[in-house]
Amino acid sequence: MARQVFTAYIEWDPETELxxxxxxxxxxxxxxxxxxxxxxxxxxxxxxxxxxxxxxxGEISEFPQFIGLQQIEVAV
Known part of the structure; x- marks a missing residue:
């Protein structure tokens, strides 16, 4: 069985503390x-x-590849 590595995005939710x-x-x-x-x-x-x-x-095809992250600044 082939192995594939995926990148996960993780955040801390202060409201749920999870x-x-x-x-x-x-x-x-x-x-x-x-x-x-x-x-x-x-x-x-x-x-x-x-x-x-x-x-x-039957939907297995190429998977998305991690490229990088960008931080975008906006006024709040």
Whole structure:
């Protein structure tokens, strides 16, 4: 079985006091957790489920590639 590495975007939500993570470009690949270790485990599980669903529908193709992040400044 081939292995693929994905990049997850992680934020801290002060309102829920949880870490929130998602994998850009993979619909449904998002979750939350109280710790970063738990978030990593949850993200791995949900990503595997999302990819399995795509495979069953015949939608496996090239995946998005991480390029970088940009910070955009706006007045608030």
């Amino acid at each position: 870490y929130v993570g998602f994998v850009p470009g993979i619909p449904g690949a998002h979750t939350q957790a109280a710790t970063l270790d738990e978030l990593r485990k949850n993200l791995q599980e949900v990503l595997e489920l999302c990819l399995e669903e795509r495979k069953e529908r």
